[in-house]
Amino acid sequence: MTPRRLLPTDPALPQVLSLIRTAFAELESVIDPPSSMHLMTETDVLRLATDGEVWTIGDPLAAVIILTPEEGGLYAGRLSVHPDHRRRGHARALLRLAEARAKALDKPRVTLGCRVELTQNHALFRSEGYVETHTRTHEGYDRPTSVWFEKRVTPMTDATPEAPEHDDARHAAKMAKKKAARDKIMSTKTEEKGLVIVHTGKGKGKSSAAFGMIFRCIAHDMHCAVVQFIKGAMSTGERDLIQAHFADLCEFHTMGEGFTWETQDRARDVAAATRAWDKAKELIRDPANRMVLLDEINIALRYDYIPLDDVLAFLAAEKPPTTHVVLTGRNAAERLIEQADLVTEMELVKHPFRSGVKAQAGVEF
Known part of the structure; x- marks a missing residue:
């Protein structure tokens, strides 16, 4: 039940795409339009593990969530549990892990999206303290097709306003930390090739x-x-x-x-x-x-x-x-x-x- 982060070099990373596809397969007859999961590649997973965080449970993998830092929050995507490992609390464990990572990354909220048809998932998110914020409509449809949720992990106080903070020293320190992390990633990118x-x-x-x-x-x-x-x-x-x-x-x-x-x-x-x-x-x-x-x-x-x-x-x-x-x-x-x-x-x-x-x-x- 203990979540584990998969780094880009982790030998278990290639299992992630297969797990997501298996978990989403049963949704084919439920959601409309089809999931964009079909467009995901192993290269995408590697990029997400490099630029964000891929967290999993089990060996072989039983559950996965992909966390992507965004302006003002942490996006939790591709929450997937293998059909053979459901009803064991894996989804809740990964959602709570997302909240912990948001706090560690100084992000005030976790956001996620879910198709309108997946009402059981909506109930799970609400039971974990998520609230619905808005809906979105896919191109070609005249109805909402996805519902978006968020959960604040830091309280709204005068010290944590919605507007960007104006503490110049703190902002400079955060940007320096981001630059150091980015420079470390970029130092490993040395290959040139025709794409x-x-x-x-x-x-x-x-x-x-x-x-x-x-x-x-x-x-x-x-x-x-x-x-x-x-x-x-x-x-x-x-x-x-x-x-x-x-x-x-x-x-x-x-x-x-x-x-x-x-x-x-x-x-x-x-x-x-x-x-x-x-x-x-x-x-x-x-x-x-x-x-x-x-x-x-x-x-x-x-x-x-x-x-x-x-x-x-x-x-x-x-x-x-x-x-x-x-x-x-x-x-x-x-x-x-x-x-x-x-x-x-x-x-x-x-x-x-x-x-x-x-x-x-x-x-x-």
């Missing part, structure tokens, strides 16, 4: 963030290239700027014929995607290109316009070791996420399109 980077999710910003990295490469006089798999002939600001001013540093190939609902011709879409993938392979093989952006390739993969196996095999076997490849688009394949080095999911909270506002120059294109 496979995935931007996915329903939120806006996947291609925008990718083009931000392309412009960084251009600013460093690094040769790079862009292949657009879906977007058609419509003029975009990034393409016009690159072709007008940086064509010597960045090749730009718009290979798609528009969104799939525009062409309404699968054979044409497959042919266009195949041409785009052939061009992408050519550009990636060229060691002069430090970064190659495959814009909206995830959509082509989702509709089987190009074989996922071919893309994964090529990236594993033929990508030069110093070349970065960025793949954007919704619904990235789980196998691609597993193979990638860096994955970011853009979460949609609010979008003006739902209020009747059309796509606008400078924002969407």
Whole structure:
């Protein structure tokens, strides 16, 4: 029953993802939309163990909670208990551990989120002193889909106001402590390599963030290239700027014929995607290109316009070791996420399109 922290080098850390998936599996038919747990990778667990804290019970693992320091609190996520080890107090023990860690880290509260359907979990949190603070709604839904709770671990007094404290000496000491911890972590990061980077999710910003990295490469006089798999002939600001001013540093190939609902011709879409993938392979093989952006390739993969196996095999076997490849688009394949080095999911909270506002120059294109 004694919780144990797993450091990044702990041999038990690889068990964490398997435990979370096992614990969440029975929720598949209960919660809607599906859990983002499916997007988690072992790399994510390692990052969370490095930047936050992974605490477990049992050997082999029976329960886990992942604690992430945030501004003004400690976030408790992925609380999971193996089905064979439930009703033994593991969840309560880990929740109380989270409170102790919040106090130790000088955080005034523990926060956590839970799907609206999991009312038994809500009851557990309330019995441990958590109070509901707000609800959130996933993109595409017209009802709340998650409930958020918090528990204060330090009393509200004049000495602990909600506003940021104004004790300059204490603030400086806290920042110095954080800097020392960060410097210690950064001193271990010495490797350089070409990354496979995935931007996915329903939120806006996947291609925008990718083009931000392309412009960084251009600013460093690094040769790079862009292949657009879906977007058609419509003029975009990034393409016009690159072709007008940086064509010597960045090749730009718009290979798609528009969104799939525009062409309404699968054979044409497959042919266009195949041409785009052939061009992408050519550009990636060229060691002069430090970064190659495959814009909206995830959509082509989702509709089987190009074989996922071919893309994964090529990236594993033929990508030069110093070349970065960025793949954007919704619904990235789980196998691609597993193979990638860096994955970011853009979460949609609010979008003006739902209020009747059309796509606008400078924002969407």
